[in-house]
Amino acid sequence: MSTMYELAKAKYAAFGVDTDAAIKKLINIPVSLHCWQGDDVTGFDHDGPLTGGIQTTGNYPGKARTPEQLMADIDKVISLCPGKVKLNLHACYAIFEPGEYVDRDKLEPKHFKKWVEFAKARGIGIDFNPTFFSHPKVKNGLTLSSPDEATRRFWVEHGKACIRISQYFAEETGVPCVMNIWIGDGFKDIPADRMGPRLRYKQSIEEILAEPFDKNLVKPCVESKVFGIGVESYTSGSAEFTLTFAATHDGVLPLMDNGHYHPTEVVSDKIPALLCYFPEIALHITRGVRWDSDHVLLFDDETKEMAKEVVRCNALDRVYMALDYFDASINRISAWTVGFRSWQKALLSALCTPNEMLKGLQDNAEFTKLMVMQEELKTLPFGEIWAEYLRQNGLADDCTWFDEIVKYENEVLSKRA
Ligand code: RNT
Ligand code: ZN
Numbered sequence: 001m002s003t004m005y006e007l008a009k010a011k012y013a014a015f016g017v018d019t020d021a022a023i024k025k026l027i028n029i030p031v032s033l034h035c036w037q038g039d040d041v042t043g044f045d046h047d048g049p050l051t052g053g054i055q056t057t058g059n060y061p062g063k064a065r066t067p068e069q070l071m072a073d074i075d076k077v078i079s080l081c082p083g084k085v086k087l088n089l090h091a092c093y094a095i096f097e098p099g100e101y102v103d104r105d106k107l108e109p110k111h112f113k114k115w116v117e118f119a120k121a122r123g124i125g126i127d128f129n130p131t132f133f134s135h136p137k138v139k140n141g142l143t144l145s146s147p148d149e150a151t152r153r154f155w156v157e158h159g160k161a162c163i164r165i166s167q168y169f170a171e172e173t174g175v176p177c178v179m180n181i182w183i184g185d186g187f188k189d190i191p192a193d194r195m196g197p198r199l200r201y202k203q204s205i206e207e208i209l210a211e212p213f214d215k216n217l218v219k220p221c222v223e224s225k226v227f228g229i230g231v232e233s234y235t236s237g238s239a240e241f242t243l244t245f246a247a248t249h250d251g252v253l254p255l256m257d258n259g260h261y262h263p264t265e266v267v268s269d270k271i272p273a274l275l276c277y278f279p280e281i282a283l284h285i286t287r288g289v290r291w292d293s294d295h296v297l298l299f300d301d302e303t304k305e306m307a308k309e310v311v312r313c314n315a316l317d318r319v320y321m322a323l324d325y326f327d328a329s330i331n332r333i334s335a336w337t338v339g340f341r342s343w344q345k346a347l348l349s350a351l352c353t354p355n356e357m358l359k360g361l362q363d364n365a366e367f368t369k370l371m372v373m374q375e376e377l378k379t380l381p382f383g384e385i386w387a388e389y390l391r392q393n394g395l396a397d398d399c400t401w402f403d404e405i406v407k408y409e410n411e412v413l414s415k416r417a
Contacts, residue, residue, distance in 0.1 A: 002391075008384035015354045015377070022351035023389050025316075031343055032088040032127045032178070032322035037336045038073045039064045040328045043092025043131065045104070052133025052184025053228020054294065058329025062413025067095045069416065071118055076408055077336045078122070080401045082393035083344045086175065087119055088322050091162055092131040104135065105157035109168035116172045125175025127322060130162035132183040144204035145185045145197035145236035152204055155183075159208030163218060170217035178282055178320045180255050181205060182223035186231035197236040205245060209252070219320065221255035221282045222246055225293075226262060247277065257284030257324055258306065259293020268305035275313050283310075284324035285343055294325040297339035299346060307346035312355040331413070334405045348389055349382055 009019045036043075040056040040063055050056060064070035070093075078085050091104060094111040102111070119126050132143040132155055139148050143155040159181065166179040185197060209220060224242035225235050239261065246254040254274055258267035267283070274281045285306065287295040297303060310319045323343060327335045354377070361370040387397035395401070 002384075002388070004381075004384045005388040008381040008388075011380055012352055012385070015380075016357055017352050017354050019352055019385050019388070022348060023385070023392055025351055026083060026344065026348050026389065027392065028084055029316055029347065030084045030086040030125065030175075030321075031340065032086040032320070033074065033077065033336070033340060034088045034323050034325075035070060035074065035093055036090055037323075037326050037339070038070045038332055040332075041090075041134075041326050043090060043094075043134070044096070045092045045094050045101075045131075046134055048134060048136070050134050051138060053186065053225075053231040054133070054184065054326075055229050056326045056328040058327065060328055060330055060332065062409060062416050063328070063332060065416065067093075067114060072412070073333055073336075074118075076333050076404075077340065080333075080337045080395070080404060081340045081344065082390055082395055083340075084124075085122075085340075086125045086127060086322075087115070088127040088129070089115055090129045090131045091158065091165070092134060103154075104131065104137075105154050105161060107158070107161045107165060109165050112165055112169070116169065119169075119173050125173045125177070126169040127178040127180070127320070128162060128166045128169060129180045129182065130159050132158070132181075132185075138184075141187070141231065142185045142197065142236070143183050145183065145201040147196065147200065152200060156204050156207045159204070160211040163208060163211040163213050163220070166218045167213045170214070176217050176219055178219045178221060178253075178322070180221040180223055180282065180284075180322075181208070182225070182255075182257075183237055184225075184228050184231060184235075185237065186228060186235035187233050188230050189233050191234045194234060198238075198241050201236045201241070202245060206249070209249065215251045219253055219280065219282070220251065221253040221320075223255040223257055223260070223284065225257070225260040243274075253280050253282050253320070254278060255282040255284060257286060257293065258302070259284075259286040259288040259324075263288065263290075266302055266305065268302060268309050271306065271309040271315075271319070272313050275315050275318065280318050280320065282320040282322065284322055286323070286325045294327075296325050296327050296330075296335045297323060297342045299342045299349075303342060303346045304349055307343070307350040308353060308355075311347065311350035312353070312359070331405060331409055333408060333413070334402070337401065337405070344389075345386055348386060352380075352382065352385055353377065
């Protein structure tokens with residue numbers, strides 16, 4: 001413990017905040033780390049392009065091309081981040097034996113055995129995502145909402161296979177598996193039938209969820225999106241569609257990705273709204289920039305505001321938090337690490353906010369003082385609390401973590417084909 005920390009701690013204590021307790025609490029809160037930042041959402045089951053209205057831009061050298069490389073990179077990130085990690089996988093990251101291949105409707109737990117071994121060895125849980133994109137059976141841009149019955153069936157079978165794999169992850173790791181359904185289905189231009197695809201999407205998710213699973217172990221989610229690249233005019237999985245689906249289907253969680261709404265809408269305001277109704281919800285934490293939803297997460301205002309809501313709604317155990325972004329224009333390990341550390345900072349900062357005091361001001365209609373207090377809090381020595389959190393996680397409280405990244409780039413990434 002440093003003198004600087006002691007001084008900072010006293011400043012927070014003057015506002016009634018116990019920074020030791022905040023640090024102690026955060027250390028055990030799991031945050032899901034998305035495997036797909038490591039290889040630009042490519043995976044190991046196809047050679048084709050990334051589709052589904054999402055795009056990675058940039059060609060920074062050193063991307064992971066094999067399971068071994070991706071796992072090594074994830075380990076590097078984990079070693080540089082404070083807090084508790086959970087691994088977030090996509091179905092396209094199945095690992096086949098040499099010469100083996102099965103299509104996505106035939107995936108089995110055994111194709112993820114190596115990931116389970118990886119997770120178990122590190123004592124972490126796994127979240128999962130069926131991959132409804134980057135595949136030849138995406139027909140005319142549609143999967144679960146396709147009018148072509150063979151196409152729709154193929155993707156329903158994929159979803160069912162993913163339920164079985166999610167159950168396997170939870171059983172093996174002892175940690176519930178959040179399984180997120182997101183499809184890129186939609187239309188570039190004005191559709192003639194908006195309801196048909198949604199009715200088919202609804203039926204498809206219901207068919208997927210008819211696959212037996214333990215509701216305590218597998219947490220199915222539905223993620224909405226307002227538009228995608230090439231899918232500007234309409235998405236089958238709009239906000240109203242997915243939210244209503246979750247609300248009307250027992251055990252299904254709404255997943256909000258904060259890059260998936262109109263630019264002036266904020267997920268920080270949606271979190272408390274949903275928590276009034278849902279026992280549990282899920283987040284994809286990202287940073288939207290104009291039309292693009294997937295920039296590296298930073299410690300910015302809306303990120304802080306989202307973390308504040310999770311904390312002040314007393315919902316750290318009701319909100320499954322996952323990162324979701326992909327940047328191929330900078331060192332991918334650094335992108336991953338900056339984003340993970342940003343969410344840790346946002347949570348720690350939220351835990352060091354005198355939420356009860358501020359709520360009291362609001363309830364007493366003391367809005368003048370509320371504004372003043374909220375502004376005063378912004379210049380408290382948060383950096384010292386963060387530094388102490390890093391120390392307690394066995395990490396240096398400076399930016400030497402970046403030296404590690406440069407070293408890894410020179411010794412490992414730059415040698416990749
Ligand atoms: C896309 C969605 C989705 C994906 C991942 C790869 O806009 O956010 O969650 O990013 O499934
Ligand atoms: Zn997302």
